[in-house]
Amino acid sequence: MQMRPNLPTKNPRITVGLSLQEASTLQDFADRHNHSCSWVGRQAIIEYLERNAGPQGALPLGKKGAANEAA
Numbered sequence: 001m002q003m004r005p006n007l008p009t010k011n012p013r014i015t016v017g018l019s020l021q022e023a024s025t026l027q028d029f030a031d032r033h034n035h036s037c038s039w040v041g042r043q044a045i046i047e048y049l050e051r052n053a054g055p056q057g058a059l060p061l062g063k064k065g066a067a068n069e070a071a
Helices: 020-032 037-052 066-070
Strands: none
Touching (some): 020 037
């Protein structure tokens, strides 16, 4: 797999914004399974990409601002 040139080649990091409810649910889930929130998030991303990153995959969300444009 070829990395995009602007990403570090070792242990890239991302930041994800969550609502308070999402963060609480994630923390509860991670605690119940004795894992960190980072580990649970990484597993969720891996699973999501395995299911959706192929040529036919598409995000279930519109592009940023698309909801406002449709109104």
